[in-house]
Amino acid sequence: MTQLTSAPETDSRPLRVERLEADLVVVGGGMAGTCCAITAARAGAKVVLVQDRPVLGGNAGSEVRLYICGATYLGHGNNRWSREGGVLDEILVENTYRNPEGNPVIFDTVLLELVSGEPNITLLLNTAVCGVGKADNRISSVEAFCSQNQIWYRISAPLFCDSSGDGIVGLLSGAPFRMGAEAKEEFGEGFAPSKEYGALLGHSIYFYTRDTGRPVRFVPPKFALDDITKIPRYRSFDTSENGCQLWWIEYGGRLDTVGDTEEIKWELWKVVYGIWNHLKNSGDHPDTENLTLEWVGIIPGKRESRRFEGHYMLHQTDIVTQTEHDDAVAYGGHPIDLHPADGVFSEHQGATLIFPPGTFHIPYRCFVSRSVPNLFFGGRIISASHVAFSSTRNQATCAHMGQAVGMAAALCARDGLEPAELLAADHMRELRKELLKSGQHIPGVPLTDDDDLVGSARVSASSEYVLSNLPADGPMLRLDRSRAQILPVGPGRLPQVSFTVDVDAPTTLKVEVRISDRPDNHTPSEVLAVTEFDLGSGAGQLVKIDANVTLDDERYVFYCLMENDHVAVRSSETRLTGVLSVFREKYTQELDEVAGVPYMELWCAEKNPHGRNLAVVVDPPLRPFAAENIHNGYTRPTSKPNAWLAAPEDESPTLKFSWTSAKRIRAIQLSFDTDFDRPMLSVLVPQEERTIPLCVKKYRIWNGDELVAECVDNHQTRAVHTFDPPLVTDELVLEVLESNGSGAGAVLGVSCYEA
Template identity: 45%
Template sequence: MKIFPQTDARTFPTRTLHADLLVAGGGLAGLCAALAAARDGLQVILIQDRPVLGGNASSEVRLWANGATSHMGNNNRWAREGGIMGEIMEENLWRNKEGNPVMFDLVLLDLAKRQQGLTLLLNTAVYEVEKAQQRITQVKAFNPINETFYSVSADQFCDATGDGVLGYLAGAEYREGAEDAGELSEKMAPGDSFGHKLGHSIYFYTKQTDGPVRFVPPSFALQDITEIPRYKRLTSTLNGCDLWWLEWGGRLDTVHESEEIKWELWKIVWGVWDHIKNSGHFPEAANMTIEWVGAIPGKRESRRFVGDHLLSQQDIIEQRDHYDAVAYGGWSIDLHPADGVYSTHDGCRQFHSKGTYTIPFRSLYSRSLDNLLLTGRLISASHVAFGSARVMCTCGLLGEVVGRAAALCQTRHLLPRELATPEHIGALQTQLQANGCYIPRHWLSDPAVGATVTASSEFQLTELPANGRWQSLGERMALLLPIKAGEHLPEITLRLRSTSAQQLVISLLGSARAGNFTPDYQYDECAVRVDDEAEHRLTFHWQSDRDQYLFLAFGAQEGVDIALTDARIPGLMTVFNSLNARVAKHTRQVADGDFGVDEFDFWLPRRHPHQILPALRFNQPLTCWRAQNVLNGRLRPEQQTNAWSPALDDKVPQIIWRWDAPQKLQQLTLVQDNDFDNAMESVQMGHPYAVTPHCITHYRLWVDDRLLAEVEDNHHSVCQHRLDQPLAATCIRLEIVATAGALPAVYSLNVS
């Protein structure tokens, strides 16, 4: 028993804490920043104002996390985010392929709680910032659950709050709304009719029951469904993120009027459900009920802070490569009308670049403050560029960048602006790539620090045997094939069939920009006459002037089929000139006005388990999977496969790194294939596999014939082995015991 006598007043307790880095905001960006900094040795405090992590990806909002893969609906091949963001998505696939948002919460919380050096404060909101000159020195925060104030000082601060709470309270320069078209020469800059900000959305889940369910709408539900111009698009099967376009609030203050926006969205949601249940237009909805409705909105846009570079439309569309490139994006420039669901405009205006674009470090810190790093959707970008960079997997990737940048700034006594200079930025780029973060058109210099490499075998592609199944060529289809500078494509034999004699044209297409997968050029073509079922030989009289991926493109020809194979080869892919309605309206990007964007065809793969490869035979083998590839520092198929794969009949594949003199080892980072083209949306959609087929699931790592590690049930593309004490060795051997069913591929063993 405790008895507390009456007093004049009481105050809540205050806890005083200190960290090397304070991260405010526990969405994917903030979590990745905190994990990266802690893994690089900093003491980190992560403050999150919600009871779970994940932000818009959490069970409170339930928007699926996505990024450069764009639902596999654009031409960004092998573009899924790597590093910690990739680790999160792979872990979620392993534990939660069904897409349960509560399980995604668990994945994120588990990662944070088990990370040494990371202190997590949930349900805690920052409300005050203290400064000395141009540096933030401490923040004050409050947790209403444990009735505790926190006073947290730190050497560096990272704002990942989405709304920019730290930057706002500290007086940093920021922007809201869209720039005028003339300021940055952005032709996609919206006018007043379209509006200058994106709104919020609230999602809901439905489910079928065994019997009829009555729905009585609340008093505040929307009464007249025709107030929503797109209401005829509503169906009883739309669910969750399918209704992203139930959006509103872009003409309001999306920070201070968020509660008003929430109530309007609840009005819309319950009005929509009333229409589905009670209008009589959806009799199949009689046995349906709402299982969940979001209690807080998913917010798209509020403040954007200003760094030393303002990311613009041209950076994205022209795919500008910056000297300080540290990350990349690939989602379309995706702008929504400010009036949202009440607008007569389409729900979004989306334009894609021809490939991925890089994001400079100069956009990831405040130019107003010396120790404030920026990540997530508040980075230094125009409204137009923000329309692409705002998606969550891109934000998570940017989180890791600033976390590792904070560690370098701490150890090298640099300000973020100093780290961004040409003489220092290479250290950050190296650190990111050494930890498995892919940066387009950049590569890691000497990842194995001078080692030579040999392997038990090397895969050579001579034949993909037919399996008895066929694919119609009723739509344009292409096989992506790597070819090296100075080489001719070998003669190719295919099996085709047709019910009537007709001509099929096959073209060699290529991309103008290195690393892109959007065909700009036609190099050559040949035609074959198909009648009944037979083998056909393709010969092309063309020589490549550079390393690149070719499109072996089959013209659309109804009535012609091509034989398929069961083989799955890393670095090879079949794509179709087709449409993904989630991110595009046509099979070709068409600009219905002068928006300063390119027009081009979309070439899309199919999702697991529906990916296919044509059966074929080469008269000379393709030798693009050599052991030497693991030394080139390229972490994805880009211009070449850039990976080692063993021969199909190699029962105990292994690859060996050797040094002439003993090499000091502290950390080994294995980067291997985990199907980087496979979108791993975090919630709702669901996936067929818990592990993608090429992943090395069981391996042994030997150091001078001593077993350093045996890993079973692996499901990650980046596998790190940190040694408690440095070890001198002359040899490292990777022994592959098992994969998830397909041929493995190893990109690199990064040694430090």
């Protein structure tokens, strides 16, 4: 029997109203909001995540398709091992494993699976916030409407995070904000843009093409831009570029980037279809004959709109001088990246950059409203100047900041605190500790955790890797550009280091020994020694560097073989945690004291799996892989590898943890090496390795003769094993059986927690 629902005529009908309550309401499901919600939920908070789009990810999702990038800056810079940690790392590693092709639709599923699998998260998609309730200057609730189910939501909570990109909650709550660029004088920012350059970054819309194997005709829509010469760089179009490689198709910086978004979108559509019409029909690009326009973005990717005022405003000096903050809970490292307001129609180059010498602190004060006491900010709307924003706006940095907010909110909910109260020293120590335990990295801040039983254990290893040489089993690399091997060296006199070179004509090879200005920076800015070698023609010549230099601390030393077209250096196929080679980019950042731009050479690593170390002999050998590294507070390379690695001949690598009395262990956390030097771009750029070779794949945990945990196919950075009932033991053994590549794989951290 057919069922029928009918309703009689009436003057009006109300929408269905659904009331929800939570500990934290996160508005905005981009990377910042997603990582904020997951972090808070895992820390025990009840979260409602409100997203006005049908998928998560914001600019990273399939609607815009921008790859996630942050401190690694696509690998084109000096920030070694700087990929963001925590939830974002988990997402990027999982996406690389499942989606090495960079399919944006598959990336959507990675985010949706993670969020939907968290029992503490209520996810509302297609739901836009359009009202805020306040009491005593605090936000008490938000109102939101879902266009798909026609439900009106009233969501109450003691805490709110606005990570909506345009700051809808901050706007409606009356929190102070800014749009545009500050004057140079306010923060002493020499890089503040002129009026002619423009005070806002615009939006972009991307497109993808596909080769059909046969000629394809294109008839442009009537609204397509018909005068391609309005775009100054139209002659430089590359028909092989797709998606966010076309980031410079930008517009809107002279308009209201919130209120005029629809106008900006239409102009960008005109530009995109005008560009494609030119490529297909001008006759200047015959290689487009078989190409079809596969996809054009339906919404623009926004860069900039409102920035809200917190208890501190990050600015240019914080970035270029790497200001240290006692309340740092996140970091950045992407260059300051300003774009001309006229975008694609500008005569200026598409972007103007300042590379910082290393990663920089982002303080907690930037995430807390100075006027609305229970409002956090996440993502690009945090408290930062226009200049500083142009560095922190990048998605990986936004996600990293969102994680910090999520943990802060969970602690506030647990302890009944206001966000600003976490600035007290004891609360800030707790926040930082919990962030670091969850996989977050804060430069220069080690994890100090009295609850971790490994701190009271005797830790021993079956063996450790001694770095005496990297075998010369790789191809010759010509010194058509300067190349350097980075080695982790301890305090004392530098070891003698030797390289093998082939020389095709008599020449003089210059070798420089360099370090960075800070142990945890990786910009080789200080020259310790220079040696010149007069070389005759011939293969297999040994170049020995014996610099009479003494170091006061552990740090990386760069052995730089300077550019010489007559010389090639032998490389090595051996890959080790925290050991790599770099090459000098042709670009040099010139000093500009007026604009606040530091001089900097860029030394970049080859993208793996193609990156190779230089073959080297070290005398005396280096010992950077000792067992005690697994509890030094760092779970990635910083000023040294911070890893335990067994000797290659060790057939059964083990770590043993012994206590003087029995412990009741409820959880064991392990950290492995998924190559934090690798950007792991989420879409568009294929990943040639689904798993990271240095990451431990197979391991076992033993309590005496009892096997208490085993994993046979790990690819993630972190693994947690819980025990109910708790393990009762005075000795545990971690047995590392196999990596995802060659060798046993490195262990970067082990923690044990008592019941």
